[in-house]
Amino acid sequence: MKALLPFLRLLWPHRDWVVWAIFFGCLTIFASIGLLALSGWFLSATAVAGLSIAAAQNFNIFTPSAGIRGFAVMRTAGRYVERLLSHETTLRLLSSLRVWFYRRIEPQAPAVLYRHRSGDLLNRIVTDIDTLDGLFIRVVSPSLVALFAACLVSVFLWWLAPVLALVFLLFYLTTGVLLPLLSHLLGQHTGAAIQHQLAALRTNLIEDLHGMADLTIYGAWQRHYQSRWEENEVLLKLQQKMALIHGFNNAMLTTLSGAAAVVALYVAIPIAQGGGFDGALLALITFGVLAAFEAVLPLPAAYQVLGKIIAAAKRIRTITEAPAPVLFAEKPTASTDDSSVSFRNLDFSYPGNTQEKALTSVRLDIPAQSSLAIVGPSGCGKTTLAHLLIRFWNPDDGEICIGGEKLQNFSEAQLRRMVTLVSQKSHIFNATLRDNLLIGAPTATDEQIREALGRAQLEDFVAGLPHQLDTWAGEGGSRLSGGEARRLVLARALLKEAPIWVLDEPTEGLDNHTRQQFNQTLFANLQGKTAIFITHTMDVLEQVDRVCFMETGQIVACAGHQDLMSSCESYRHFIESRPD
């Protein structure tokens, strides 16, 4: 429950909505109970009154029948307003929740996200936050309304006869607290097993589909199919077991709420017959108790959701409460126009993986306005090196300097102005082309945008689109071809006009022809900039001033491409055996 505190706190700014939503929830359940109870009493009272003509004539029919009509309207209107208000509250919470999460994740990004990227972490975060959205509407509100109904009915019954209140509370608490707890205990193991089995089946299915060709040729598809079938059978069995538990819960819910009314009636009859209260109240008590259980019905689901919400809250908090890996200076203490970059004796290992050094004593000087390519097998540390320069991480030891000034002396705004990154992973947002470009320079005019597009050789393409700059890029730039997407990323980077460019596999995934064309455009735009490439692409290696070959976190050699080819055996072999 403690895990939920920060999220409950997020409800505070919306307290007015919370209060009104709960008020109308209570009003509705009050009207529901009132409608049935009053109707029951009304029938009994009129039935008795009808036995004698005088009593019938004196019977005040207007107050109760107005009450019944009033409750009927109140119940309908109350429910409608309650649903609107609780959804309004939820939607407001949803907004706060996302903003809250984003504010917390932003300083530590993208380090925290990069490390887990493969495992669908982002999707899970989004799902977790969606789950947390249900905190008010599915947990807080129904619990409070159920509590209200319990108080309302038991106070009234206590006033009639305390024993009735006790009977009611016994059943109500059993149904509202013990039963959900019991079914939770019964289902906990199975529920976890279902999740586990689903995850296992998913991993194995992905592997099998991925390896279908291999499995087919080696005649193993049928065997794997058989294993998946068996895993699926286990899953279905577990789900059936869960349905059994779920069904038990429902059966008990029906039985207990019915039994509560019956037992209350059983206890009430001798009291009424002994003159404890008017016999017409028998129907009121029975119907009132029956109606009160309406408030308990959502509770089992609420507890189930609560479990999920707490789990989601814990996961979210492990992310939001991790310390930010990099803190920037608020005020800059240095500035420079020199765009030379130097790495001095860098040591680095990723948090949580201190055994394996990602970089060891890396020394590298890159003169201003020169170009360099860092080459090496995957995992050799070349991307890490680039990420240290843009301060996604801080090095464990050593210094990085731009224009001779230490990196940590710059403010974040300064560093971002000086260094830009174009990578295969540069994100294209599902927004218009203009919005995507404006990320590079928020104040850019259409004139400037057109110029950047021209330099990226994308102007004709954009001009040919029916909506031009207002065309949507699609999810991850899906409406653009590979080459167009890279050019858009290039144009965006050009708008920023940074003197230092880091190009992390900018042409990865492009076909030969497109790659060559893109590289031509790219080099034409790199005049006068310090460019650091991370790439294997031949045409880049042949054009850059120097190539730096890395292996296992260390720099092996650094020279021009042709020199390296003749002087460095491991480099030549690496280049020749690239699995292109």
Place this chain on the structure above:
Amino acid sequence: MSSAPLLDRIQSLSPDSRRWARLAIFLGGLGGVCIIVQAGLLAYIIHAAFIENTPREALLSLFVVLVVVIALRGLLAWGREVSGQHASTLIRRQVRAELLERLQIHGPRYVKDKQTAPLTNTLLDRTEALHGYFAHYLPQKSLALIVPLMIGLSAFWVSWVVGLIFLITAPLIPFFMMMIGRGAEKLNQKNFTLLSRMSAHFLDTLQGLATLKIFHRSVDQVEQIEKSSERYRKGTMAVLRVAFLSSAVLEFLTSVAIAMTAVFLGLSYLQFLDFGLYSRELTLQTGLFLLLLAPEFYQPLRDLGTHYHARAEAMGAAQEITAILNKPLPTMRPTTLPVTQIPGISLDLHQVSHHYDKGRRPALVNLNLHVTSGEWLAIVGASGAGKTTLLNLLLGFLPLQQGEITVNGQALNSLNLADWQRHIAWVPQHPALFDGSLGENISLGDPTITKEELIAAAGAAQADKIAVTTTQSLDLAVGEQGNQLSGGEARRVALARAFAKDASLILLDEPTAGLDRKNEHLIMTSLKQLAPGKTLIMLTHRLDTARNADRIAVMADGAVIEQGTHHELMTQDGVYAELVNSGRQVLP
């Protein structure tokens, strides 16, 4: 209520499921009977205790019966849940089986086109999404007609006025169902689109966080997130204000029915009204009975409303599932002919052409090639020359469109595909590995491969980091999709697979990519030693690797342009010789 033909089609996959669905309906119907009996008993007891002043002891047996009926109602609800689950289990089992079988028939290329992740999603999550519809919604749809009908008739039997109060809405029931349906559907669809759009925006922002950071724009996004969720809130509330109306109408009907019943009966008791009871005396018992039935009359409809989202979810899932199920099956090959095995396999390709899409450059154009039994042929060519297409044709993953391929004189088309594939060992460029041990990945579960054979195969594949000499290293875990191994190691596992399989035709796709000189040499030696008499075809874009082969075929633009031994090709002075003389060892 729009029918759901796609869902009907899915249900028809498992006719047995209908029986369980009918059982669920039957149990639900019995539950309806229990509701009526329960109301009758409660009404009688209150009547007896209050009007007749019957002592509680005299009513004890009725109390017992009442409790039994209530418990029975619970049990019936339980049974309903379980039989609904059974129906859904049968369907989901069948859907998964059919889907997997279809995928197998359409083959690896189709699976690759459709991508692993969305297909897994269809097989798992989308199939799970069918559950709510078949387990709950479908039985409830029938019960929403049956139970109100039973209750309405019981009410009619007691009082035609109250019966009328209920039944006057009966012809409206389908109308209201439609309203709930439309309302809920609209709610679901609009709300869902809005929600997924907002979730997508949020996800998009998180995915782009690194990019936003680079441009120092990440802090500004707070405002964007606020704006997008605000838009979502306004849009959703507009939908909800209307959508909640339909359930409010049902709520209102329930309340009005209770109120009208109560007022009518009250007035009848007081003898202000005297009709509608078939001239029978109105007792408290009958009155309470009718009153208790009023809310139950609408309850099944309200329940249907709560299951409505399951329908929308299942409809979406059904579209994806039937899209795969309805894809026409390829014309089946005659499955009779086995491969005649004159020791070894020779291949003849005559005028073979292949187009993937109309308008695109053909991948193969009138390709002719002969491969003699027992020879080692290297096929070299730049990427895009058609090497992979040729390989897929030989593997049987692509249908032959034009030309002829014969195996030992038999048309490849006429062979039983599975039997043909039994004669092939294949080392792909990116071999698939499976979570499990090294040994399992080499044998792929083939029970006929002995441990000794496994060790020998692994040794021959020169897996240096994974050099297998002891049985222990065969137990080395390779991780999910082999993520504990490097690309080069993975290829060596695939080589070991090929060595372990006693196949007459071995196809190798870039066997030496990513290997260092030493390992490359060792593997080439192993390949040479591999039981003589086997036919070996090796695809590569590295000229020095190709030189290991007996014969080299050079491919360009979908055809074989030169072939012969290294020396023959060098003396021919053609493309190959030019490439070798240029000093470039690697084709682009």
